[in-house]
Amino acid sequence: MNLQLTLAARYLWGRKLRSFLTTLAIVIGVMVIMGTGIYMPTFMEAFQKSMLSASGQTDVMITHKTGEAFSVSVLNRVKNINGIRVAAGVIDRAINLPPNFYGRDADVMGLGIIGIDPNLAPQLRDYTLAQGRFLRQGDGNAAVISQRLADTLKLKLGDALKVPTTEGVVKLTIVGILPSRALIGNEQVLITLSQAQKLLDMPNRITTIEANLTTTDKAQGEAIVNQIKTELGANYTLGGLVSGSEFMGAIQMANVMFGMFGFFTLLMGGFIIFNTFRTIVAERRHDIGMLRAIGASRATIIGLILSEGLAQGVVGTAIGLGLGYLFGVGFVGLAEPMMKQFMNLTFSGGVIVEPALLIISIVLGVGVTLFAGLLPAFTASRVTPIEALRPSVGATITRIGRLSTLVGAGMIVIAILGLLSRRFELVALGGLLFLVGLVLVAPALVRPFANMFGALTARIFAREGTGELAQGNLTRQPSRAAITASATMIGIAIVVGVGGMMFSLTNTVVGLFEKSLGSDYLLLPPSVAIWKGDIGAGQGLANKIRAIDGVGVVSTLRYAQSYAKSAAIEGETMISVLGIDPIEYPKVGSLEFQKGNPADAFAALAREERNVIVNGVLAAQAGLNVGDPLPLSTPEGIQEYRIVAIGGDVLSMKINTAYISQAVMKIDFHKSEDIFYQINLAPNANPATVEQWLNAIVDDYPQFRLVVGREYLAEFRQQYDAIFNGFYVLLAILAFPSLIAILNTLAIGVIERTREIGMLRAIGATRRQVWRTIVAEALLLSALGTAFGILAGLYLSYVIVEGVGATGIFKMTYSLPFTGVLAATAVGLLFGVLAALVPARQASQMEIIKALRYE
Amino acid sequence: MSLVETENLTKIYGTGETAIVALDHVNLHIEPREFVAVMGPSGCGKSTLLHLIGGLDRPTEGRVRLDGQALDELSDDALAKLRRRRIGFVFQFFNLIPMLTAIENAALPLLLDGVNTAQAKQKASEWLTQVGLGARSHNRPDQLSAGQQQRVAIARALITEPVLVLADEPTGNLDTKSSDEIAALLQQVAKTWGRAVLMVTHDPRIAAYADRIVFLKDGTIVNETQLESARTDNAESVTRMIKAMA
Structure with missing residues (x-):
């Protein structure tokens, strides 16, 4: 076997735990990308087959x-x-x-x-x-x-x-x-x-x-x-038939979210690999120097480090592909009952794995690993035989560069300006700049931060002096401290950022839900999002409900499918047209308006002209604004509607939707079938009696389910939470690798200070004191990383929320995730201490003589 | 022509007021099969001399010739190739790769040179036998004593049949018995296997195994002594010489 591969294999095998944990980061990233990439084409094919069978x-x-x-x-x-x-x-x-x-x-x-x-x-x-x-x-x-x-x-x-x-x-x-x-x-x-x-x-x-x-x-x-x-x-x-755009919309939305997740995971994985290789280069300074001394060329050394990366990338990607396949199959399996219910789709064709997906997963998995290993590999190749054999501390650590601090500060300023511009591209770019900017300015902030928190650790480790020692260790090598802190920061930032976005999304959606579906009772069809397959009821049912003593308002939704052409998009875009009663609808709920006046918009619809309210997704996709014409295809040919407002409800937040009056829908689409009912009680009505009557009427229309508004809200919240709990579990998986990153950087610190630790032990420091010094240092580092991470995470989540708002798809209200911040603080500090355990033990168990001779 | 020739070899670390002259116009010649020990107080430039001769570092002034080839004319890769084929290194802390077995460590230079694994291992096995470690060739460094590890390092240094072996404090990390064994082995390297050996050491007893001792002080050669017969009891006279120079 090739020398580099042999050495790579031996080194990896020699450090089993670290190899496993580092490779795990790649495994997770590839798994998410592969798994996500599987269900989309599988659903597509099942869907197409279903359509084909219809012809x-x-x-x-x-x-x-x-x-x-x-x-x-x-x-x-x-x-x-x-x-x-x-x-x-x-x-x-x-x-x-x-x-x-x-x-x-x-x-x-x-x-x-x-x-x-x-x-x-x-x-x-x-x-x-x-x-x-x-x-x-x-x-x-x-x-x-x-x-x-x-x-x-x-x-x-x-x-x-x-x-x-x-x-x-x-x-x-x-x-x-x-x-x-x-x-x-x-x-x-x-x-x-x-x-x-x-x-x-x-x-x-x-x-x-x-x-x-x-x-x-x-x-x-x-x-x-x-x-x-x-x-x-x-x-x-x-x-x-051409249909199912709603379904495709939902699938694509999920795909984008999972894709984003996979990307973040791989980014994190790349950072961990980078960090690990830095550790490897620091640890093997002597080995590398010896190899250079006995005649290994720089290319050989680069090849050696990259071979290790390649081995990890290949193994991690292979396992990731396998697990991703299982993840995809599992996801399809879990979704199948729901798909069967909504679409009557069965995945008889089996799970689809497209060659492109395999190629992308392999290229990303192996590519990220190799890319992350490049810089450390070049650093290793620059280690001269002399440097490696001669005692020197911190050969791989750079000093604080004033330039990088200034560049970092500049990036943060640009990021904030980008945010203020409220333009999606600038806001998104700002998010990345902010994160990179923080990494660059971090070394300059280490000293003031260490001084601030050092007082705290000095108190915790009072009478031993280990707190001060730890503080000194940090301020002496701010770049190294900053790199370790950055590892924590990136992990925490991604977790807080995505978590904060989720929290805001949950709050926004629940708020929207209360607004759009806040009526006392609802009559729900089997599917409330995929309207096409729902069978509604004629005018008779609404009349029967209105006749119940105690019922105040009854508002219904009707559905038709249409498409529109617009200059902003290629081809035609499918639109879900919802018919509302512009008089009754505002009494039981409302839309969340992004543009236009609600009262004027409903009044315009009530005039029975071809006026339309379009939702944010449609407006953003087709580049529409209030006052624009919207030519809608109807069974009567293309009819031109005028946009009176931009706004939407919770059920159609992901789907191109246009709201028109039921009267106009009847004329243009010949639809008068109610598919969804919202009912409010009259003042002083007896809910129990009304409910009894409603149940009696609904018995004749088994396609509907009568639910109490607040119960439905609770049910919705529960379903929503269940989905997002899954996301939080994924977030936890994502956070886990950052533990490895902290562990690695702390380990470098210990390796580099071997002689110093030996000296401390020689002059009388106990093992316990050495242990505590390392732990105190880790605490300081993780406090620094966590503080930056929370700051960056909050900024990221705000950027995502603003970014979504800037696309015009729908307006998300930013909610500060207090609990998340507290949890992140606790987790960050806990990770710091956990990561310190191995290096601290290593330092405290060091043989004094060996340590003193180390250099 | 000598095997190794240094011409006004000078190495200065740093610049201006902080400049430190580690070597100052050193002229040294080493003949084939000669065993030369370099001695001197700490910071006198012993290791720097070794590094410059080994092409591990570049001189500030002057040059090193190995078999007539000026090292300063070689690129980084050409130097690496030269170290691989013409020079063998023995370090104080052995510098074996802990994940590889003795035979794999010894085979490293050949593997770096592109020799196939089977051939490289065959040769490594022969050299390990020569240095008395044939029975331990499949042990990892942590399963070997310090003396045995240094024998592996010597086997590694000899495997490419180099013309020159450079040893930097090869006994600095060994007990007396092992030190003597390693010194004797290095003597054998020169006398039996015909390589020139340049060894840096602090230990007069170990230096006494050499044919010639070069004394360095403040970066210059202050004395050179040809030992008539290399043996342990030369140690006393070597010690006296060091005291005289101090």
């Missing part, structure tokens, strides 16, 4: 670009095109089902209601039945279901299948059973088109046109397809 065997499948229903008149236009053999309108509507809708044993979370023309459908697709008959024109509540659904629900011909509709629960009689097909997505329930239009409140509307052509020739087929495109214009899509 079927027909030659042409036409849907509206928005995914919304459109007029049956479009079907006639298609039928008139030459070359169309047969064309039929279809309603294809996914329905999310509430839990246990079919009882505890039946695992059905959604259904696909397919309304077909019984005469034309068999000409378009193969409907060979296993049992019973096919649908007939004029069939009312008759349905054809698959064998699998029949088996799952233990149904046979003639039995009734209950289905939630806008009319309440309807019982469909099973007249036919189709053989099971290997389809991903909801189990399909076929009913007649006319019945589907009735039950789903979609009169004269269809969601899809299926057509077969007169030709099988590819070129001719393409010509006919082009003709259809010309006839229908750009608002229609030929092929599969």
Whole structure:
């Protein structure tokens, strides 16, 4: 084996614990990146498969670009095109089902209601039945279901299948059973088109046109397809459905957060590796010198240090890839039930590991390690044989540079100016500058800081003089002290920074939640974020609720999907359109407005003009402002809306959302189905009686769940906390490696002072006193690092919060994480002491003669 | 032509008022197979002389020639190569790599020179046997006594068949018995194996093993003594000489 690799392997093996802990930093970083990179494509593929399965065997499948229903008149236009053999309108509507809708044993979370023309459908697709008959024109509540659904629900011909509709629960009689097909997505329930239009409140509307052509020739087929495109214009899509932007939005948001986490972890890992290699170079000064003396070239020495880095990088990355894979698989496994419920997605294709992900993980894992080892490797190569063999202290430690202090101070000033500018790019750049600036000015601050805290340690270690000794050790070599403190600082800064951001996000979201959903009662559909699959209710339900004695205000939300084009973005952007009642909605909740006056905005919506409130994500992405026009694609063609305000609610904070009035939604989108209800009690109403009545009404609409507002808030908070507790655990994992960084730098301090420690012991210092000196020094260092870390962390979290605000996506209110700061202080100091234990023991156990002879 | 020639070799550390002259125009010649000991009080420039001859440091003035090659004309890498192939080093604290076995430590210079591991180990094994450590070749330094560690260091110094072995206080960290053994071994290096040896030592008893003793004081050679027959009982006369010079 190559000499460098042999030596690297031996050194790593010789320092097992340190090798393990250092490598752990790389393992964690790669694991997070790999794990995060796995679930995204896995979800994507499952999603695409689901979409593909929705398109079927027909030659042409036409849907509206928005995914919304459109007029049956479009079907006639298609039928008139030459070359169309047969064309039929279809309603294809996914329905999310509430839990246990079919009882505890039946695992059905959604259904696909397919309304077909019984005469034309068999000409378009193969409907060979296993049992019973096919649908007939004029069939009312008759349905054809698959064998699998029949088996799952233990149904046979003639039995009734209950289905939630806008009319309440309807019982469909099973007249036919189709053989099971290997389809991903909801189990399909076929009913007649006319019945589907009735039950789903979609009169004269269809969601899809299926057509077969007169030709099988590819070129001719393409010509006919082009003709259809010309006839229908750009608002229609030929092929599969376009939907799920909300889902993708949520996944992407999670991906960005985890990606950020992986990056921070690797950054931390890089710093630890850097620190470890500094320790290695200091420890092996004699070995390196000897190698140089017996003829090793500088390149050999660089190669030796980098080989160690490479070995750690390769091993750490390999383990990280393995653990990351398990992490990704575990995450997908945990998410699957939820995905099945919301999207009826199953990950039958298995977990996807894209080659690019592997390459990125390997390049980052190994690259960061090698990069972090570069500087120490060059430092090692500059160790001359003489320097190494001759006694000298602090060969690898630089003195305080006035220039670096000035540069650091300059960076901090620029960072603060960047923050004041409130421009996202400058704020983000400022965050990095602030951290680097602190590292650079740290040495200059060591003396005043050590003096300040030294008084405290002198008191703690009174009568032994060890406190003063520790203080002296720090001020004598401020650069070394600053490097150790920086290790703590970066760890604490990242933890406090990300933790502070989380804390602010939690407070903001909970505040938003109270504001947008602060009503006394809510009627919730199975999914409150992915509206598309929710089946709502007609106007009747709201009227019934309003009629209850004691109900004051009822406000509902309606949903439609749309898209818009804007100069600021390429292509088209999917938009979730929510219909609100501009009079009632402000009485039960409100939006968090970023721009525009709330009262004026709701008044503008109430005028039944095409006015719209857009949320921050949409405004930021499409570069929109108050007063701008927003052309929205609707089943009636593109309609131009005017933006009257920018604001959003908690449920749509991650999704491009536009709020319009329900009246306008009815005209442009033909939607009058309520999918979400907010109810306030009248003054002096008896909640118990109202609740009883509400429960009685909701019984007929099992797709809804009645919840008490404050209970929902508590439930939400609990779910939110559960998610973020996971994040805090990850933060703790992230903080752990900083322990190694402190340990390493303290170890360097002990190695460099070997003779001094020997001298102290020789002149009568007890082992205990030496031990306490090192611990006191560690305490001072960690106090310094923790103080800087908290300062930098608070700044970082403030920068992130301001940065998010500056993007215009949504306004986050900064909350000072008092508890977090206290915890960070305790953890920082504890880490300092823990990290000191090994070097302190090493120093106190030193043999006096050996130590004195060390140099 | 001598194997080693120094011409007005001068080394000054620092500048201006704080400048310290460690070596002052030293002219020294060492012949092949010659065993030379350098003695003198602390700070007289012994180690500096050794470092300059070994190409570990560059002189402020003057030059060193090894086998006619002026060291100051060589680049850093060329110097490294020269140290690897032509010079062997023995240090006071042995400077063995603790993670490697005796045979691996001894094989290091050959491995650095690109020789394949099997060949390097074969040669290391032969040299360890020569220095009397054949049985301990697979022990790590911490499993060897100080004297044994220094034998490994000598084997390492000889493995590339160098023309010159430089030993800096090779017995400084050893007990009397081991010191004598190592001194005798260095004598063998010169006499039996034909290498020139330049040894820095404080110990007159150890210096007495050499063919010639060079006395340094304040950076200059103040005396040189050719010992007629190198043996332990020369120590007394060497001690007397040191006292006379002081």
